[in-house]
Amino acid sequence: MRLTKQRxxxxxxxxxxxxxxxxxxxxxxVRKELPNIxxxxxxxxxxxxxxEGLIQKIETCGEQKRFDGIPEPHLHVICTDCGRGRDVHQExxxxxxxxxxxxxxxxxxxxxxxxxxxxxxxDRS
Numbered sequence: 001m002r003l004t005k006q007r008x009x010x011x012x013x014x015x016x017x018x019x020x021x022x023x024x025x026x027x028x029x030v031r032k033e034l035p036n037i038x039x040x041x042x043x044x045x046x047x048x049x050x051x052e053g054l055i056q057k058i059e060t061c062g063e064q065k066r067f068d069g070i071p072e073p074h075l076h077v078i079c080t081d082c083g084r085g086r087d088v089h090q091e092x093x094x095x096x097x098x099x100x101x102x103x104x105x106x107x108x109x110x111x112x113x114x115x116x117x118x119x120x121x122x123d124r125s
Contacts, residue, residue, distance in 0.1 A: 001052050007045050009033050014055055014069030020076070020085040022064050058085060058114075079119035088115060 003011075013029045014021070021029070027042040046067055050057040056068040058076060066085055068076075075088035092113075102108065 001048060004045075006030075006034060006037060006041060007049060010042065010045050011049060011054060011069070014049075014067055017069065018087060020058060020066040020068050022066055026067060075113060075115060077115040077117055079122055080116050081118055081122035084119055084121075085114075086119075 001007075009030055010026060013026060017029075019025075023043050023046055024039070026046065027037070027039050030037055030042060046055070046057070049055045050067070053071050056071055058066040058068055058078075064083065066083070068085075068087075070087065075090065075092070076085045077088050078085045
């Protein structure tokens with residue numbers, strides 16, 4: 001994968017935030033530096049960066065995708081009211097290899113664990 005100017009700016013913006021923005025939020029931020037970039041270009045480049053393992057795509061059921069500039073596996077807590085997510089900096093005593101050996105006819109390709117709650121901003125209202 002070639003790191004184009006657009007991909008570089010998108011990656012820099014994601015790595016400089018902990019807010020786990022949606023594609024539209026990334027687009028709004030990137031447009032300040034690249035005013036001619038289209039939303040479609042941002043979507044395509046987010047998918048490419050995610051596939052290449054440079055960012056994480058956070059997909060929660062029924063919510064819009066959000067993106068994380070930290071590609072290494074880590075926990076997220078997701079607000080059930082507004083959908084915002086934050087990193088959780090705490091180790092769990094879960095062994096991922098045990099989770100991938102559950103009894104099923106599915107071929108397990110990964111594990112995603114998310115914590116759900118109400119963020120402080122939504123809890124005030």
